Amino acid sequence: MSRGTRALIDLAALRHNFALARAHAEGARVMAVIKAGGYGHGLRRTAQALPDADAFGVTSLEEALPLRAAGISQPILLLEGIFTDDELAAAAEHELSLVVHSEWQLAALERCELRAAFECWLKINSGMNRLGVPGEQAAVFERRLQACPAVRGTPRLMTHLAAADDRGGARTPAQLESFRRSCEGLTGERSLANSAGLLGWPAARADWVRPGIMLYGVSPFVDGGERPDLRPVMTLESQLIAINQCRAGDRIGYAGAYTCPEDMAVGVVSIGYGDGYPRHASTGTPVLLNGRRTQLLGRVSMDMICIDLRGQADARVHDPVVLWGQGLPAEEVAAAAGTIAYELFCRLTNRVRFEYHDG
Missing domain, CATH: 2.40.37.10 (Lyase, Ornithine Decarboxylase; Chain A, domain 1)
Known part of the structure; x- marks a missing residue:
């Protein structure tokens, strides 16, 4: 490699940033989001450098399987769930957790003959308007998941914040309130906070937080405020x-x-x-x-x-x-x-x- 073009990856900086996420989480469990090859830093090496992560978040089965092959034993959540019914068998074999964000995924689980195979996270649309079930249907989806033989335990509840990077904006409080209303009467653990939600919105921390970009040393904010104590990885x-x-x-x-x-x-x-x-x-x-x-x-x-x-x-x-x-x-x-x-x-x-x- 004579050109001298290289990416130096500082795993100590990665752990420093994870520790900062843990400190801000205030007792919530921390899911390290390492999708897209650890945000370009290397999927396997990123996961191996974070042994204290309570879980890992990836996009798909294709990202999860190499982690299991490398000996990663923590829970791994497929953040977009399954893409076809055919993926359920491999997801069960490798003990992967699933996001359920739409009717067809729930129906696939209900058809599945595997018993108590999956921990599931119900994704609720609180205003991002990308993935997630409508808030008014959350209770129905939760009941169906609890009744589904392929699902074990109580489904966790999650949403995604669209504008938490703007610490003075009005959109995040509106999403927090929408999610609260959608979850009334539901008992599952809750997760709202991405990196910006974790660092900028204490009310978003809930039971689980899901830091991504901050782990790699980048401020998640666009508002020009104080930069967090993050180290470039x-x-x-x-x-x-x-x-x-x-x-x-x-x-x-x-x-x-x-x-x-x-x-x-x-x-x-x-x-x-x-x-x-x-x-x-x-x-x-x-x-x-x-x-x-x-x-x-x-x-x-x-x-x-x-x-x-x-x-x-x-x-x-x-x-x-x-x-x-x-x-x-x-x-x-x-x-x-x-x-x-x-x-x-x-x-x-x-x-x-x-x-x-x-x-």
């Missing part, structure tokens, strides 16, 4: 592979998208959209060279980017360049590129070498 870095002395008026890269305003040094870094770096990152997107801030210049290429070396007179070929992570929050880079940190993490390709360390 992924540091994406590469290296300087060329230094060009350019003249005022020289145009840089494809379509000459950047014009040098003066005589200046321009560096070339071995990373591009072929590695998952966002193609639409524009001039001014921050990077770190030798720990000092500079900026992207011009268009992102498949294999390379150009950076500004003004004020970096000591720069040399092979010097390290950090694209996000330690010293440069991923959410800041994402904002400059018109996206979110979740997408930065999840879009890294197999050209990037992952290296895991413990602090």
Whole structure:
């Protein structure tokens, strides 16, 4: 891997962020959400680094089975439940828990001949309007689940918050009240809080919390308030592979998208959209060279980017360049590129070498 493009994954930082989630949970159990390959950090290694998690949340059977194969014994919840009836046998064999969010999934369980095979979570739509049964039907669904031979125990009750990242918004209180009304008279344990709900809305903590993005060191908030004490887990870095002395008026890269305003040094870094770096990152997107801030210049290429070396007179070929992570929050880079940190993490390709360390 001579290009030097790598993602450094700090498992100690992951555990620090999980401990922060645990502290805010105030006695609630903590389900670590590790879907999409641990938000791009590595599914198996992320789970193995969190032995104190009370459960793990993944999207589908395809994400759950490798965890069981790796010896992960904690409860694993399929956050979107089954996608076909045929998945029930494998889900039962591997002791997976199921979200039930619609009539057809409940009917599949009622047809199932397996006995007491599944712990189930009933998902209620409280205003996200994506997945979940209507609140006025929650009691009917719960009764049917309790009567279903394939279901064991009392179904847990959950919802998903659509705008908890805005700590001053009115939408989250409305969802909390909608969920409360939907659950009146129901006895199952409750779960509402994602990362933003956990850190920003104490009333959302309930019996279970489901942190995701905060585990990876990214603030879940968009309101510009105080940043939580989160540590970046992924540091994406590469290296300087060329230094060009350019003249005022020289145009840089494809379509000459950047014009040098003066005589200046321009560096070339071995990373591009072929590695998952966002193609639409524009001039001014921050990077770190030798720990000092500079900026992207011009268009992102498949294999390379150009950076500004003004004020970096000591720069040399092979010097390290950090694209996000330690010293440069991923959410800041994402904002400059018109996206979110979740997408930065999840879009890294197999050209990037992952290296895991413990602090």
